[in-house]
Amino acid sequence: MVKRYITQGNLLMEVNRADGGCWVNLVAPTLEECVQIAQEFQIDLADVRAALDDEESSRVDVSNEYSLILFDVPSVEYRHQREAYTTIPLGLILVNDVLLTVCAEATPVLKNFLENTVKEFSTKKQMRFIYQIFLRSCMLYQSYLRIIDRKRKEIEAHIGDDTEEMELIDLHELESNLVYFDTSLRANKVVLDRLMRYSRIKKYPEDQDLLDDVVVENQQAIEMTRIYRDIIQGTRELLSSLMDNRLNSAMKYLASITIVMAIPTIISGIYGMNVSEKWMPLAHTPYGFGIICVLILVACVITMKVLKKRKML
Structure with missing residues (x-):
């Protein structure tokens, strides 16, 4: 699915043509749609489809024609008939004053922009738009991390009762989610560092505070992931010790x-x-x-x- 948007005043409107200052949103695009976008904006087809590969690593590629920013955003999936968390790539392509976003599924990171609930949001200010997407991603990471910690507390509340193997499996699943988050957040930090360092990517002084906020929130998400991972590991060891003690x-x-x-x-x-x-x-x-x-x-x-x-x- 390919949709084009532009902000007029404070409103986000869908348009048919992607002129300067537009936002082109690709959600699970087909091969034909990717080929069409690649030909329309003179972009390498591999770069358009890069975000559709779950194994694609986060990176920043800057050329004379366009810039590609690829980073991971959190996502919800179902594993073993249970809700779990993982990360998926989100591609940002800046070409001819048009920002393209490519993702394999509809991500909550872009939901607020589509609902026009983000303050000072404008498709015509592409770098600010990119920083705002990063910021929303960091906030979503932190929201999911709090949910994971809440699930961990629910398991801890039943430690005094009969501990079953399923609780150990749940803790292992939560720890796996944190491993995905930690890996992706650290890769996103590298992307942010490169964005700040690359001189070929335009930067505006009025967006510097927003970029600093993104760096701080991403680092906070990394610290939260590390702390929650250590706590879950300790809880899992405690449950294992309790089960061994009951067996003895x-x-x-x-x-x-x-x-x-x-x-x-x-x-x-x-x-x-x-x-x-x-x-x-x-x-x-x-x-x-x-x-x-x-x-x-x-x-x-x-x-x-x-x-x-x-x-x-």
């Missing part, structure tokens, strides 16, 4: 029961041996069977008290 307690309890049950088994086994009854204690004593049962019971009770004193029961 269960094994210790079963071993204690085995010791107690071994007493009547040994005594009954001895009396059941094929030997002359005259050599067996209490064999000719009245109520001998009852006396033996009482002795077995007393021995079991004493053993249980000893085990309980040693905290094995």
Whole structure:
């Protein structure tokens, strides 16, 4: 899908032609649409389709004809029938005072621009528009990071209950999301550094504060990712230790029961041996069977008290 927009006053309007100061938004474009855009703006087809490859790395390519900025934005997907987070490339191509955005899916990063809810947004100020897209991306990263931390707290709230393997899997999934975020945010930081360093990309003094905000927010997202990742790793280790401790307690309890049950088994086994009854204690004593049962019971009770004193029961 290819749509063209331009701001008139404070309103964003869709137009049919991409004149100077326009925004061309490509969302999951077909090969024919990519070829058409490449021919219309004299852009390499590989650069137009670069953002459609999930494995494409973030970078900045500047030439005499146009500039390509490729960076990662957060996205929601479903893995194992659960909501999870990942990152996808977003391509920005600046050519002839026209900004092209290319993405494999409709991203929330551009939603506010399409809804015309961003302050001081103008398609005619391309560099400010690019910085605003970066800023929205950083804010979305931070929003998803807070959701991940909230899910981690929900899992921690059930640590006192019976911990199941599914909770460990959920923590591993959250940690995987943070790995994706950390990798993408660090790559985006390199892109921002190059944007600030490249002299062939126009810069305007009035946009410097906005660029500084983008750098700060991206660094904050990196720090949040690192902190939440360390916390989740500690929580996962705590859950593993609790499960191991509960397993040890269960094994210790079963071993204690085995010791107690071994007493009547040994005594009954001895009396059941094929030997002359005259050599067996209490064999000719009245109520001998009852006396033996009482002795077995007393021995079991004493053993249980000893085990309980040693905290094995």
